Amino acid sequence: MSIFSNFKNLKLHHKILLGLLFGAIFGSLLNVSKYELNVTYKEESGETSIVVQNWDKIEFAETQTYTRLASFGKEDQLKLLNYFQGLTKTDKTNLIMLATTKQTDETGAIKTTQQIYRNLIKIEKVKTIPLYLKPIGTIFIRLLMFIAIPLVLSSLIVGAASLGNIKKVGRIGGKMLLLYFILITIAISLGLFLVNTIEPGKRLSADSKEKLMVEFSPNIQGKIQEIGDLNVVNTIVNIVPTNPIGALANSEMLQIVFFALIVGVTLTMTRKEKSEPVIKFFDGFSDMMIKMVDIIMQIAPFGVFALIAATVSEFGFDILQTLIWYAATLLIGLLIHQFVVIGALVKIFARMNPVKFFRGIREVMLIAFSSSSSAATLPLNMEACEQNLGVPKHITSFVLPLGATINMDGTSMYQAVAAVFIAQVYGIELHITEQLIILLTALLASIGTAPVPGVGIVMLIIVLRSVNIPEEGIALILGVDRFLDMCRTVVNVSGDSAVATIVARSEGVLGINSMKNEN
Numbered sequence: 001m002s003i004f005s006n007f008k009n010l011k012l013h014h015k016i017l018l019g020l021l022f023g024a025i026f027g028s029l030l031n032v033s034k035y036e037l038n039v040t041y042k043e044e045s046g047e048t049s050i051v052v053q054n055w056d057k058i059e060f061a062e063t064q065t066y067t068r069l070a071s072f073g074k075e076d077q078l079k080l081l082n083y084f085q086g087l088t089k090t091d092k093t094n095l096i097m098l099a100t101t102k103q104t105d106e107t108g109a110i111k112t113t114q115q116i117y118r119n120l121i122k123i124e125k126v127k128t129i130p131l132y133l134k135p136i137g138t139i140f141i142r143l144l145m146f147i148a149i150p151l152v153l154s155s156l157i158v159g160a161a162s163l164g165n166i167k168k169v170g171r172i173g174g175k176m177l178l179l180y181f182i183l184i185t186i187a188i189s190l191g192l193f194l195v196n197t198i199e200p201g202k203r204l205s206a207d208s209k210e211k212l213m214v215e216f217s218p219n220i221q222g223k224i225q226e227i228g229d230l231n232v233v234n235t236i237v238n239i240v241p242t243n244p245i246g247a248l249a250n251s252e253m254l255q256i257v258f259f260a261l262i263v264g265v266t267l268t269m270t271r272k273e274k275s276e277p278v279i280k281f282f283d284g285f286s287d288m289m290i291k292m293v294d295i296i297m298q299i300a301p302f303g304v305f306a307l308i309a310a311t312v313s314e315f316g317f318d319i320l321q322t323l324i325w326y327a328a329t330l331l332i333g334l335l336i337h338q339f340v341v342i343g344a345l346v347k348i349f350a351r352m353n354p355v356k357f358f359r360g361i362r363e364v365m366l367i368a369f370s371s372s373s374s375a376a377t378l379p380l381n382m383e384a385c386e387q388n389l390g391v392p393k394h395i396t397s398f399v400l401p402l403g404a405t406i407n408m409d410g411t412s413m414y415q416a417v418a419a420v421f422i423a424q425v426y427g428i429e430l431h432i433t434e435q436l437i438i439l440l441t442a443l444l445a446s447i448g449t450a451p452v453p454g455v456g457i458v459m460l461i462i463v464l465r466s467v468n469i470p471e472e473g474i475a476l477i478l479g480v481d482r483f484l485d486m487c488r489t490v491v492n493v494s495g496d497s498a499v500a501t502i503v504a505r506s507e508g509v510l511g512i513n514s515m516k517n518e519n
Contacts, residue, residue, distance in 0.1 A: 013363040019301035027130045027312030034077040036126040042119035057100040084123045134310035140303025143296045144376035152401040154286040159397030160264025179499045180407040191413035200325035201424020293379040304370040350501040360388030368493045372485045374404040390511035391504045403496030408446035410491030415442040415463045422473035434467045441466040
């Protein structure tokens with residue numbers, strides 16, 4: 001009983017940290033076995049599922065002629081799953097699967113058995129307990145996302161309108177955009193310097209390259225088709241919504257930001273007696289959303305535990321060994337940018353102790369790491385900046401929603417490092433001109449990167465196309481993208497907080513809010 005009471009008395013960020021640590025341990029202890037498959041097939045009585053254990057070889061053949069179509073060894077689970085997922089429904093039902101398993105009997109002898117499965121419907125990894133807990137984490141993220149869209153709309157309208165006049169909007173907006181531009185440019189430049197110095201792509205063996213391409217290529221084809229002919233120009237054009245209500249319904253963050261800014265700026269030009277009721281409505285609505293954050297954050301430790309446990313259980317740490325140089329290059333860059341670059345900017349321009357700054361947003365960083373979503377973290381970031389850092393509401397309401405949409409310094413660094421890494425693996429030499437194109441394209445692509453998990457992979461295709469690097473090379477890095485996505489989201493949201501703090505200091509309003517006790 002004392003354990004639960006002690007946990008209850010802990011501060012929220014300590015609870016979240018414990019959830020993260022215990023989730024990682026729990027997930028690693030109950031990780032998904034690569035030697036088991038859950039096979040679903042159709043019988044006369046209906047669908048049947050069975051777990052195939054300790055399989056040594058699985059072969060697929062055509063039902064009528066028994067012509068062998070594919071064969072997979074016991075180390076090829078992911079390759080097998082990708083092969084089966086790439087088949088049509090008709091192809092699956094016209095297959096037979098021959099599973100060869102080896103087991104040791106009581107005498108120590110190895111017994112080989114074979115089993116044939118027909119009318120296949122589905123083949124998937126066997127779920128472990130952490131994967132069954134994942135919906136808890138998903139609900140937590142959905143609750144935060146549920147708040148994010150209406151909060152962005154209301155807070156940006158209030159933020160722009162409360163600045164009072166168009167000149168003030170332009171002044172604060174100009175400072176904000178300049179700082180975001182500086183942060184992203186530094187991040188990309190740092191990433192390019194590190195990847196050209198360490199050269200992780202030249203350290204990847206030919207065998208590892210072939211294995212990664214075979215395992216992850218099917219996963220990337222859908223993303224390449226998804227992006228189609230999308231480019232930077234189209235992304236900028238798509239910022240302007242044709243239907244604001246549709247943008248809200250479809251969570252089109254850039255279009256929502258554009259609409260909210262137009263409404264907010266227009267309210268500054270409208271007579272006070274007409275604009276004031278509108279501003280008060282959205283101000284109250286924004287406060288209500290922030291209050292919801294306090295309520296939802298009570299389940300944060302459990303949501304973080306479920307998310308981290310499921311991620312570690314499903315993906316494990318094995319892939320990091322193969323891509324250790326690539327992952328290390330990006331992580332070194334993210335750490336330098338987080339604690340040296342952002343810390344220095346906060347110290348110099350906000351005149352705030354970096355330790356105090358990072359302590360003030362520690363809960364924000366933990367949730368960003370767990371959720372991989374700037375949008376999901378936005379409500380908590382706004383609250384932390386106001387209560388812990390002393391940034392006034394009219395600054396956070398204006399700067400942070402825009403930052404969650406356009407300031408992707410961690411993601412931009414990742415795109416630069418990934419592009420050069422893939423080029424190095426393919427033996428493509430990138431001269432200074434091509435690397436400047438990468439810098440510019442990654443900078444512009446960051447504006448169009450939605451603040452949700454995994455979208456950086458899609459925007460990376462734009463960067464690769466700009467310098468003619470093979471798009472299918474993304475398969476090389478897909479295995480570690482989930483973990484690195486978590487890390488770069490922390491840098492993204494920290495940059496947003498830093499810019500809000502610096503802008504508040506430049507306006508002479510930092511610290512006007514009552515400061516929360518941080519001890």
